[in-house]
Amino acid sequence: MQILLFGITKDIVGQSQLTLPEGETVGNVSQLKTWLCKQYPEFNNLSSLAIAVNSEYADDDTLIDSQSEVALIPPVSGG
Amino acid sequence: MLIKIIDHIDIQEAYKYLNNDGAGAVNVFLGTVRDNSKGKKVRQLAFEAYEPMALKEMQKVAEAAAERWPLLAIAIIHVTGTKKPGEAVVLTGVSSAHRDASFEACRFLIDELKRTVPIWKKEFYEDESVWVNAHP
Numbered sequence: 001m002q003i004l005l006f007g008i009t010k011d012i013v014g015q016s017q018l019t020l021p022e023g024e025t026v027g028n029v030s031q032l033k034t035w036l037c038k039q040y041p042e043f044n045n046l047s048s049l050a051i052a053v054n055s056e057y058a059d060d061d062t063l064i065d066s067q068s069e070v071a072l073i074p075p076v077s078g079g
Numbered sequence: 080m081l082i083k084i085i086d087h088i089d090i091q092e093a094y095k096y097l098n099n100d101g102a103g104a105v106n107v108f109l110g111t112v113r114d115n116s117k118g119k120k121v122r123q124l125a126f127e128a129y130e131p132m133a134l135k136e137m138q139k140v141a142e143a144a145a146e147r148w149p150l151l152a153i154a155i156i157h158v159t160g161t162k163k164p165g166e167a168v169v170l171t172g173v174s175s176a177h178r179d180a181s182f183e184a185c186r187f188l189i190d191e192l193k194r195t196v197p198i199w200k201k202e203f204y205e206d207e208s209v210w211v212n213a214h215p
Contacts, residue, residue, distance in 0.1 A: 007199030008210040055132035077211035078198030
């Protein structure tokens with residue numbers, strides 16, 4: 001599963017994409033958030049962290065698999 | 080609907096798109112780079128978008144406005160890349176038969192864009208740079 005990073009999440013991780021390590025399984029958005037916050041504790045300091053699955057805002061129980069396009073959406077600040 | 084993410088905003092293009100013989104009102108909002116933020120001098124802003132999703136969300140915002148007000152045309156344009164003070168970074172615009180709908184809808188478009196569209200802004204000051212809204 002490829003995870004696209006934008007804004008401050010890209011700066012925190014130091015790259016524009018993340019790949020889930022072999023053997024690591026996350027079945028839904030909530031599990032992904034738990035994994036991410038463990039790997040990158042700085043995510044806990046953000047005002048919010050939304051997840052998009054296939055370019056739509058996703059809920060905690062949205063299912064994800066290896067085919068999903070997942071993106072981290074830190075607080076938006078367009079305009 | 081004119082929905083775009085580009086390098087540079089062409090106001091004439093948007094105005095031509097919005098204006099219409101049935102329109103009694105054309106309302107355009109332009110967001111520009113301010114040279115200061117919270118008392119600090121801003122040198123430039125950098126905008127980044129998750130483009131496929133941002134375009135979809137801009138479309139949703141435009142559709143929501145079209146449901147609420149009797150609009151003749153809608154434009155939402157946002158830039159990406161680096162912009163200096165004074166440059167335009169976002170345009171929302173509508174046309175309608177009467178002015179009330181166009182004022183209200185134009186404001187709705189920019190307010191909703193700022194709330195939902197996945198675009199991020201980094202402010203560059205003299206001594207540091209910060210992603211806007213990232214921290215509480």
